[in-house]
Amino acid sequence: MLKINDLHARVEDKDILKGINLEVNAGEVHAIMGPNGSGKSTLASVIAGKEEFEVTQGSVVLDGEDLEDDAPEERAHKGIFLSFQYPVEIPGVSVTNFMKTAINESRKARGLEDMPAKEMLKLIREKSEMLEIDRKFLSRSLNEGFSGGEKKRNEIFQMAMLEPRLAILDETDSGLDIDALRIVANGVNKLKSKDNAVVVITHYQRLLEYIVPDFVHVLHNGKIVKSGGKELALELEEKGYDWIKNEAVV
Amino acid sequence: MDLKDKLISSFMAFENNVDIDSPVHDERSEAIKNFEEKGFPTKKEEAWKYTSLNSLQKIDFSIFPKEANALDYKDVKKYFINEIDTYKIVFVDGIYSSFLSETTHDGVDICLMSSALTKPMYKQIIDVYFNKIASKDESLTTLNTAFSREGAYIYIPKSKMPKKPIEIVHFSTGNEASLLLQPRNLIIAEENAELQVIERHQSLTENEVLTNSVTEIFAAKNAIVDYYKVQNDLSTASLVDNTYVNQKDDSVVKVHTFSFGGKLTRNNLNFYQNGEHIDSIMKGVTILGEKQHVDHHTLVHHIQPNCESHQDYKGIYGENATGVFNGKIIVDKIAQKTNAFQQNNNILVSDKATINTKPQLEIFADDVKCSHGCTIGQLDDDALFYLQTRGIPKKEARALMMYAFANNVLESVRIPELKARINKLIAKKLGVNLGFDL
Numbered sequence: 296m297l298k299i300n301d302l303h304a305r306v307e308d309k310d311i312l313k314g315i316n317l318e319v320n321a322g323e324v325h326a327i328m329g330p331n332g333s334g335k336s337t338l339a340s341v342i343a344g345k346e347e348f349e350v351t352q353g354s355v356v357l358d359g360e361d362l363e364d365d366a367p368e369e370r371a372h373k374g375i376f377l378s379f380q381y382p383v384e385i386p387g388v389s390v391t392n393f394m395k396t397a398i399n400e401s402r403k404a405r406g407l408e409d410m411p412a413k414e415m416l417k418l419i420r421e422k423s424e425m426l427e428i429d430r431k432f433l434s435r436s437l438n439e440g441f442s443g444g445e446k447k448r449n450e451i452f453q454m455a456m457l458e459p460r461l462a463i464l465d466e467t468d469s470g471l472d473i474d475a476l477r478i479v480a481n482g483v484n485k486l487k488s489k490d491n492a493v494v495v496i497t498h499y500q501r502l503l504e505y506i507v508p509d510f511v512h513v514l515h516n517g518k519i520v521k522s523g524g525k526e527l528a529l530e531l532e533e534k535g536y537d538w539i540k541n542e543a544v545v
Numbered sequence: 546m547d548l549k550d551k552l553i554s555s556f557m558a559f560e561n562n563v564d565i566d567s568p569v570h571d572e573r574s575e576a577i578k579n580f581e582e583k584g585f586p587t588k589k590e591e592a593w594k595y596t597s598l599n600s601l602q603k604i605d606f607s608i609f610p611k612e613a614n615a616l617d618y619k620d621v622k623k624y625f626i627n628e629i630d631t632y633k634i635v636f637v638d639g640i641y642s643s644f645l646s647e648t649t650h651d652g653v654d655i656c657l658m659s660s661a662l663t664k665p666m667y668k669q670i671i672d673v674y675f676n677k678i679a680s681k682d683e684s685l686t687t688l689n690t691a692f693s694r695e696g697a698y699i700y701i702p703k704s705k706m707p708k709k710p711i712e713i714v715h716f717s718t719g720n721e722a723s724l725l726l727q728p729r730n731l732i733i734a735e736e737n738a739e740l741q742v743i744e745r746h747q748s749l750t751e752n753e754v755l756t757n758s759v760t761e762i763f764a765a766k767n768a769i770v771d772y773y774k775v776q777n778d779l780s781t782a783s784l785v786d787n788t789y790v791n792q793k794d795d796s797v798v799k800v801h802t803f804s805f806g807g808k809l810t811r812n813n814l815n816f817y818q819n820g821e822h823i824d825s826i827m828k829g830v831t832i833l834g835e836k837q838h839v840d841h842h843t844l845v846h847h848i849q850p851n852c853e854s855h856q857d858y859k860g861i862y863g864e865n866a867t868g869v870f871n872g873k874i875i876v877d878k879i880a881q882k883t884n885a886f887q888q889n890n891n892i893l894v895s896d897k898a899t900i901n902t903k904p905q906l907e908i909f910a911d912d913v914k915c916s917h918g919c920t921i922g923q924l925d926d927d928a929l930f931y932l933q934t935r936g937i938p939k940k941e942a943r944a945l946m947m948y949a950f951a952n953n954v955l956e957s958v959r960i961p962e963l964k965a966r967i968n969k970l971i972a973k974k975l976g977v978n979l980g981f982d983l
Contacts, residue, residue, distance in 0.1 A: 343934050347926070367933035376934070383931040387949030393935075396945065401936040453935060
């Protein structure tokens, strides 16, 4: 589904990604771990198409199609979803109106009519119940005054509404207490199918107890320095990242 | 002949046309003297630093329209809040249109200034209120006073409320190559009275129009006045709006100004708090493009203790548009426990657009809360990216953010049909259809 080939990217004059190779197939869960500043969030932003990052070499290919020229919204229409580490507050736009706009814009891109209001409401109800989101919450301005946990839960709610083929969860576990973490992980697991894929970016192993990865990759200094199965995450939790750094230097 | 000379020499002809024995004759004569002395304001004056009336003065404006012009309701229906029933005071080229208007004397007076200034039954009220809060010093206000004859006259007695909102609409038909209009409105809400007013100036052709309007609003104890100014005129129309508000104890006066059009718009909005526990609220949304210019000059004079004022102005400026916000707050020495809030936020969507924003606080009391803030920025790239990753194209994402930016000003609009109209106007100005109202 997703194929990243020798990806190099920079912001301003700083090289951040220095040759990433990664293949994600439908039905798989991948975890990308690594110390702070290793390039995890940059990788997520580059896949989603953030313009500030300049791809200097290599490619991001979705279903055989190079995404190089696609704007972020076009990538979204093709099924890429990024759950933000720091979701942006948009005062004045309610969660409900935001979701209506997002869904109908995606439908428009696919040549479909707007979703009927009744169907939309049913979908919103169903997905918000799944994530144990209070109805009142949906009429509040998007992310404005939300706690860290509420913001993250709202990200997964958006994911549930948009049903992406490839979901990238950037540090979704940070700021979540254990109850919220379970709800979020449970939501992600319910959305998982043989047709979609999830890439979990995290610093800690904790989330991976709930969203169990098929593959774990360790990112260091803009490169994937080690890949393995889910047991690699446990090893990292136990030993920290220093041994990876040392190994990489050697 | 320049415009000033033309006006001064026209004054005699004007006075001959109106009743010379009128109680306001002396006020008019005083006013023209002041204008003769001062002339049009120039950029040398601090208050007019960013707004020039020079090019307007070069236009050979007609001062008296030649004849009354009839308009068909169906042709101008869209300029009214036609979804609801309203009282209407309508003028065509400065002349009252009985055909388009719906006035009343049923418990309240919603009618014409020309009647109020000439009929004996109104004399007592005119003596008490006319030209009592308007400046006798500011040159454009005195110019209006000198030629004051027509406009809206609204008198709401104690504890009364009109059955429906009142629309004051001025049409200009283009029958004159260029026309100067000087409407004069007087609005009085007696104790515990309440009213809603929507004011609009609309050109129907691209002939030049300059409107120099003066509105005096008196809100007695516990009165509520809710005033909406819809400024969405053609780019050949200019407006100088001088509004003076006098408030007594426990009154609430709200003025919303929606500036979406026109060539040059200057809003002089002056509040005088002559009582305690008063609330004065000024809100504005400005969305401009082309070479349009809007200058918001507000003044709140806190004269007595325990009062509040709230100002919230949002501006979105594109292309070569220019904007000014100058918010002056004066707190007198005895006006303790004043709570004055002022906010002006702006987004520039073009490199060539300009905004000058200036808070001006003169505080002589020592136990007050005064806060002010102004921001000038571009749209946040991170927020745009966030919306784009949810499949919302960049253009719509920008519009959604600007729409949301202006939204909290709309929240306080109490006439839902007007709110829906303004929503639509904003969406249209931003060039998108969002498919929902915020």
